[in-house]
Amino acid sequence: MKVLIGIGGGIAAYKVCEIISSLFKTGIELKVILTAGGEQFITPLTVATLSRHPAYTDRDFWQPLHHRPLHIELGEWADLLVIAPLTANTLGKLAQGLADNLLTNTVLASTCPILLAPAMNTEMWNQVAVQRNWQLLGQDPRYHVAGAGVGLLACDRVGMGRMAEPEEILPYIHSLLHTGGKRDLTGKxxxxxxxxxxxxxxxxxxxxxxxxxxxxxxxxxxxxxxxxxxxxxxxxxxxxxxxxxxxxxxxxxxxxxxxxxxxxxxxxxxxxxxxxxxxxxxxxxxxxxxxxxxxxxxxxxxxxxxxxxxxxxxxxxxxxxxxxxxxxxxxxxxxxxxxxxxxxxxxxxxxxxxxxxxxxxxxxxxxxxxxxxxxxxxxxxxxxxxxxxxxxxxx
CATH class of the missing domain: 3.40.50.10300 (CoaB-like)
Structure with a gap:
């Protein structure tokens, strides 16, 4: 099984290190994309060490082609794409079908299920535009959600917007790898x-x-x-x-x-x-x-x-x-x-x-x-x- 993880720019990015480490121990093959924002919180070296595979950044995306385009290769390679933390910025791009970096281009070049783990400040999460984008994205059957929870945020507020914990996200990843994203119990x-x-x-x-x-x-x-x-x-x-x-x-x-x-x-x-x-x-x-x-x-x-x-x-x-x-x-x-x-x-x-x-x-x-x-x-x-x-x- 092959899992591609996209790490967005938020303090919750540190939680993804535990997810990568746990998945590797179960024998799952991993590749990681770090957005420019994600690199501000954890380094390519960190995720490369945990995944035993070089991390990809936008610098790799804009390099001259040696084989096929990188986003095409990654999109076809993945059985599952996990985006955690999902920021308001990336959410807006996905909802509108925009692609201006390696992660969002890979999303459009892939057909596998996508698991989203949003994380942001409560006021950001509650914005009408963010909730509109969230509802719009929910209409796409490719997307599955490890929903934002209530808790202490990095801004010292207690409210909605805290990223789901690894022990909640990991079972969802294994489920999606088994089912391929099917929702055969919908409405049951x-x-x-x-x-x-x-x-x-x-x-x-x-x-x-x-x-x-x-x-x-x-x-x-x-x-x-x-x-x-x-x-x-x-x-x-x-x-x-x-x-x-x-x-x-x-x-x-x-x-x-x-x-x-x-x-x-x-x-x-x-x-x-x-x-x-x-x-x-x-x-x-x-x-x-x-x-x-x-x-x-x-x-x-x-x-x-x-x-x-x-x-x-x-x-x-x-x-x-x-x-x-x-x-x-x-x-x-x-x-x-x-x-x-x-x-x-x-x-x-x-x-x-x-x-x-x-x-x-x-x-x-x-x-x-x-x-x-x-x-x-x-x-x-x-x-x-x-x-x-x-x-x-x-x-």
Missing amino acids: RVLVSTGGTREFFDPVRFIGNPATGKMGLALAQAAAHRGGIVTLVHSTLPDVAIDRRIQLIQAIDSAMMQQQMVAHFATADLVLMSAAVADVKPAHYSDQKLPKKLLPTNLELAPVPDIIAELSKLKQPHQKLIGFAAQTGDIITPALEKLQRKNLDAIVTNPVDLPDSGFGSDRNQAVMLKRSGDRLDISPCAKLEMAHQILDGIF
């Missing part, structure tokens, strides 16, 4: 559950499991990057910046998760029940912390509601309901039984007793079994990649 409402529920027996003690929410977050990110309108109901989540288009709803225990999933189910087109919901809970709850000497030696347990079974009874013909099963040993037999018993459209079963797989890992592997009888084997890969393979398999 996607409901995802994730994390391991915590069933408390006093305010500080609970029955739980090791689920971290990484898989469900990856599913939510993948769906949002493909145009879906995503709601993520979570008990636990990794501490990372999350695409602000994803609606987050916290549900710590099984009762709260049941309430939220049922409440949002009717409007969903696709439901991915990836949460590791407890099977039992303490039968009794103390609203005060129990002294150690009063802790029960035998903890009485009670069943919790079977959320996915309840949802399957509510499911309408247009809805797809996907279950998940974390298993040890034979992962297929119990998953097939669950698929049939709970009337699911598909079930994703994954081993949690293999290294670098399952709970807490950044990678996973699985088998997706569909009601139609089709089977998709997903080899070990990053959880975001697995999420896209699941979505590919559903549709």
Whole structure:
């Protein structure tokens, strides 16, 4: 995979160094264009060192030709173009189809998807002309957006215009490399559950499991990057910046998760029940912390509601309901039984007793079994990649 990164003139350019370094570590081939403004904040030597490839500047653009024009070569080479930070100046040029430097000429000479990460002062961002250009650019299906956020800006103001964090931009890059920029979930409402529920027996003690929410977050990110309108109901989540288009709803225990999933189910087109919901809970709850000497030696347990079974009874013909099963040993037999018993459209079963797989890992592997009888084997890969393979398999 080949990613071309265009760096504009803003202090947020320093964040792009982390993006370049992270992408290189995943084996992606990188080239970087520095605008004249971008060079005022980071040097060609910096990005060349991180990308292991010479950086391109406008000086290279205006050199005598040795082969084909540079902007043509770069435009044809890239599978994805990322512009970060996107300044008001470059935004205006892109919106009007203007090209007066290497970056903007390369944009016009390319056909690949383009990911934009805008960054500017709040007053600049709120200008009518800037917002007009932003809306105009949004009409072009080539452009995808890691949107500007609210935060402390270099001008010491707190407001809109802060560039998205690398941990938000990086998943979007990997998604676009997988999908080629397609938005096959546009207009679809996607409901995802994730994390391991915590069933408390006093305010500080609970029955739980090791689920971290990484898989469900990856599913939510993948769906949002493909145009879906995503709601993520979570008990636990990794501490990372999350695409602000994803609606987050916290549900710590099984009762709260049941309430939220049922409440949002009717409007969903696709439901991915990836949460590791407890099977039992303490039968009794103390609203005060129990002294150690009063802790029960035998903890009485009670069943919790079977959320996915309840949802399957509510499911309408247009809805797809996907279950998940974390298993040890034979992962297929119990998953097939669950698929049939709970009337699911598909079930994703994954081993949690293999290294670098399952709970807490950044990678996973699985088998997706569909009601139609089709089977998709997903080899070990990053959880975001697995999420896209699941979505590919559903549709």
